[in-house]
Amino acid sequence: MPEIPATMRQLRSLVTPDGELRLSVDTVDTPRPGPREVLVRVEAAPVNPSDLALVLAMSDISAAVASGSADEPTVTASIADPVMQALAARVGTAVRVGTEGAGVVVAAGESPEAQALLGRTVAFLGGATYGQYCLASPRMCLPLPDGADPVDGASSFVNPLTALGMVETMRREGHTGLAHTAAASNLGQMLNRICLADGVPLVNIVRRPEQAALLREQGAVHVCDSSEGTFEADLVAALQKTGATLAFDAIGGGRLAGQLLNAMEAAIVPPDAPYNRYGSDVHKQVYVYGVLDPRPIELRRRFGFAWGIGGWLLTPFLARTSGEDLARMRQRVADELTTTFASHYTDQVSLRQFLDVDTLRRCARQATGQKFLLRPQR
Amino acid sequence: MPEIPATMRQLRSLVTPDGELRLSVDTVDTPRPGPREVLVRVEAAPVNPSDLALVLAMSDISAAVASGSADEPTVTASIADPVMQALAARVGTAVRVGTEGAGVVVAAGESPEAQALLGRTVAFLGGATYGQYCLASPRMCLPLPDGADPVDGASSFVNPLTALGMVETMRREGHTGLAHTAAASNLGQMLNRICLADGVPLVNIVRRPEQAALLREQGAVHVCDSSEGTFEADLVAALQKTGATLAFDAIGGGRLAGQLLNAMEAAIVPPDAPYNRYGSDVHKQVYVYGVLDPRPIELRRRFGFAWGIGGWLLTPFLARTSGEDLARMRQRVADELTTTFASHYTDQVSLRQFLDVDTLRRCARQATGQKFLLRPQR
Numbered sequence: 001m002p003e004i005p006a007t008m009r010q011l012r013s014l015v016t017p018d019g020e021l022r023l024s025v026d027t028v029d030t031p032r033p034g035p036r037e038v039l040v041r042v043e044a045a046p047v048n049p050s051d052l053a054l055v056l057a058m059s060d061i062s063a064a065v066a067s068g069s070a071d072e073p074t075v076t077a078s079i080a081d082p083v084m085q086a087l088a089a090r091v092g093t094a095v096r097v098g099t100e101g102a103g104v105v106v107a108a109g110e111s112p113e114a115q116a117l118l119g120r121t122v123a124f125l126g127g128a129t130y131g132q133y134c135l136a137s138p139r140m141c142l143p144l145p146d147g148a149d150p151v152d153g154a155s156s157f158v159n160p161l162t163a164l165g166m167v168e169t170m171r172r173e174g175h176t177g178l179a180h181t182a183a184a185s186n187l188g189q190m191l192n193r194i195c196l197a198d199g200v201p202l203v204n205i206v207r208r209p210e211q212a213a214l215l216r217e218q219g220a221v222h223v224c225d226s227s228e229g230t231f232e233a234d235l236v237a238a239l240q241k242t243g244a245t246l247a248f249d250a251i252g253g254g255r256l257a258g259q260l261l262n263a264m265e266a267a268i269v270p271p272d273a274p275y276n277r278y279g280s281d282v283h284k285q286v287y288v289y290g291v292l293d294p295r296p297i298e299l300r301r302r303f304g305f306a307w308g309i310g311g312w313l314l315t316p317f318l319a320r321t322s323g324e325d326l327a328r329m330r331q332r333v334a335d336e337l338t339t340t341f342a343s344h345y346t347d348q349v350s351l352r353q354f355l356d357v358d359t360l361r362r363c364a365r366q367a368t369g370q371k372f373l374l375r376p377q378r
Numbered sequence: 379m380p381e382i383p384a385t386m387r388q389l390r391s392l393v394t395p396d397g398e399l400r401l402s403v404d405t406v407d408t409p410r411p412g413p414r415e416v417l418v419r420v421e422a423a424p425v426n427p428s429d430l431a432l433v434l435a436m437s438d439i440s441a442a443v444a445s446g447s448a449d450e451p452t453v454t455a456s457i458a459d460p461v462m463q464a465l466a467a468r469v470g471t472a473v474r475v476g477t478e479g480a481g482v483v484v485a486a487g488e489s490p491e492a493q494a495l496l497g498r499t500v501a502f503l504g505g506a507t508y509g510q511y512c513l514a515s516p517r518m519c520l521p522l523p524d525g526a527d528p529v530d531g532a533s534s535f536v537n538p539l540t541a542l543g544m545v546e547t548m549r550r551e552g553h554t555g556l557a558h559t560a561a562a563s564n565l566g567q568m569l570n571r572i573c574l575a576d577g578v579p580l581v582n583i584v585r586r587p588e589q590a591a592l593l594r595e596q597g598a599v600h601v602c603d604s605s606e607g608t609f610e611a612d613l614v615a616a617l618q619k620t621g622a623t624l625a626f627d628a629i630g631g632g633r634l635a636g637q638l639l640n641a642m643e644a645a646i647v648p649p650d651a652p653y654n655r656y657g658s659d660v661h662k663q664v665y666v667y668g669v670l671d672p673r674p675i676e677l678r679r680r681f682g683f684a685w686g687i688g689g690w691l692l693t694p695f696l697a698r699t700s701g702e703d704l705a706r707m708r709q710r711v712a713d714e715l716t717t718t719f720a721s722h723y724t725d726q727v728s729l730r731q732f733l734d735v736d737t738l739r740r741c742a743r744q745a746t747g748q749k750f751l752l753r754p755q756r
Contacts, residue, residue, distance in 0.1 A: 054655055086680055090653035275468035277432055278691055299675040302464055308688030313656055316684065
């Protein structure tokens with residue numbers, strides 16, 4: 001085992017009371033594992049949209065300013081007043097960031113589960129993977145095959161289990177098809193591969209023609225582009241063909257969730273059906289799992305009374321999942337890590353490079369196909 | 379048995395393609411019961427908000443015009459263009475109206491269940507109770523005690539079972555308290571009486587001081603008035619005291635449903651809790667069961683990810699209810715018909731009187747405490 005330094009670098013995101021975001025790479029004490037914990041030397045950690053949301057705090061990153069030293073860089077950016085209200089609870093706390101990653105277990109608590117992982121290369125779920133070292137629970141570690149590159153395992157949890165969780169939720173709640181917004185994302189492409197493999201009808205909803213083309217190249221059958229004038233009719237037609245009555249929505253603001261419910265209802269009720277003021281009795285559901293659009297959700301109800309919309313998150317989903325089902329899902333991820341669940345990174349950067357203002361702006365754009373991987377040891 | 383006339387009077391509501399509502403009392407053939415049906419001579423039928431919504435079709439009733447004859451009166455009113463879009467499916471069909479009522483079974487099909495009701499005075503659920511005769515399923519008939527006044531039984535189904543269904547839903551879904559909007563309605567007062575009797579903590583949400591006073595007179599403990607400047611803080615405090623994480627909302631448009639979710643979250647998360655971008659893990663639910671406000675539902679999300687909002691209707695709820703549970707609920711309604719489940723009518727009118735323009739306007743106002751009862755035999 002290499003020696004563990006007493007201090008380490010860690011990325012932190014602070015919202016100040018006067019409406020400023022302050023990102024910094026701080027030098028902090030290296031944590032020590034408790035009895036049932038392991039300490040991972042983080043080799044690779046992906047920048048998922050949910051991580052980026054926490055890092056950037058909806059600040060105006062286009063006008064961000066760099067300060068600090070080369071060794072301890074700092075970036076500041078202003079946050080609009082209405083956004084500050086929503087962030088009230090995090091003002092004044094330098095938040096640690098990073099949901100998942102991969103690396104080597106360099107220290108372990110006394111419990112057998114923790115000890116069993118010592119020296120192993122693992123993918124893991126943690127709360128602060130954007131640092132050189134991070135604590136993790138053995139339950140949330142996936143040992144990688146000997147000789148595996150941590151880069152290949154860095155995104156083993158959030159996107160793979162979220163995509164599998166969507167299909168699992170569909171089955172549990174009695175639906176037989178899915179719709180998905182922001183479908184050209186890394187997660188969306190993964191979901192498309194799962195649905196193609198499992199024969200689950202999927203409606204992919206994107207916002208630009210190039211995203212539609214990208215999904216079609218990957219074999220997607222039903223793709224609807226909201227930038228097309230025919231979007232609403234296309235959506236009804238695709239929902240009719242697939243029978244999808246469940247949608248997962250990453251956008252979560254504006255009218256799209258309501259459009260989905262209305263299109264599902266239109267796909268269910270034949271145009272010449274007798275009038276029923278309560279709508280069809282087929283339950284239509286939208287789960288919102290992201291906040292790509294921070295505006296309010298606006299529901300224009302033409303979808304009767306058999307409908308629901310709600311939040312969906314990976315952690316509570318996993319908490320409702322049996323050990324057996326979870327093991328099955330994790331095994332599939334391990335087996336198909338470089339195929340179905342492969343992630344592609346366009347940029348690999350150190351913590352300090354990440355805080356370069358141009359890099360940050362590029363990352364914040366969240367362009368389709370672009371994905372950043374942090375390399376905290378660099 | 380009195381003779382059954384070949385034709386009868388029936389109220390109908392028609393939306394014409396050129397954006398006009400046309401209400402009429404038509405002379406139509408008296409229906410004949412099928413093998414498993416009964417024919418009820420309707421003595422009394424309440425005007426519930428859901429019935430009124432179907433009758434009025436969101437038309438501009440303030441500018442309604444009377445025509446037709448004294449024997450066959452007609453009222454016309456214009457419907458705004460955006461509303462017409464939502465009504466597309468009912469254009470051109472003269473819709474029959476009236477969800478429930480009470481009367482005497484004057485004819486019955488061959489089935490033993492139907493025959494058993496012949497001659498009985500029953501409360502019943504039907505699809506066209508605003509007429510002199512109406513078909514019903516024996517399953518949806520509640521025989522009243524001998525000598526009972528049909529007026530007392532006219533509202534035995536919709537409001538009582540809806541109010542009981544709310545409490546039942548709360549228990550089934552693991553909540554321990556309720557919030558209710560438009561709480562001063564007949565239904566709201568009923569729910570308040572049930573919750574007081576059963577020891578269920580209830581937050582009553584009203585829109586005017588006189589409604590708050592009315593509920594307090596009836597023993598309501600938690601009343602929040604949205605016209606008060608302190609409404610949001612009052613709501614959080616009441617939700618905290620009651621632990622209510624489930625709300626039933628009759629309004630269904632505008633910001634109230636989102637305010638409820640935000641207030642529930644604020645009641646759950648202590649002000650000094652550490653920041654969690656995903657919010658609390660306590661599930662917060664709003665069921666929308668009405669459309670008092672036809673505007674879009676606007677959700678301003680500060681309630682984390684453990685939330686849901688959906689439609690709720692009596693009929694699908696009953697379909698999910700076991701025969702045993704339904705029998706228990708119906709028995710309670712029968713036992714407490716003139717106490718817990720008593721309805722008070724301010725106006726009793728014939729079908730023709732109902733189409734008097736002034737009467738219709740007064741009814742459309744849906745003032746607190748005001749409730750109309752139709753007497754089709756008059």
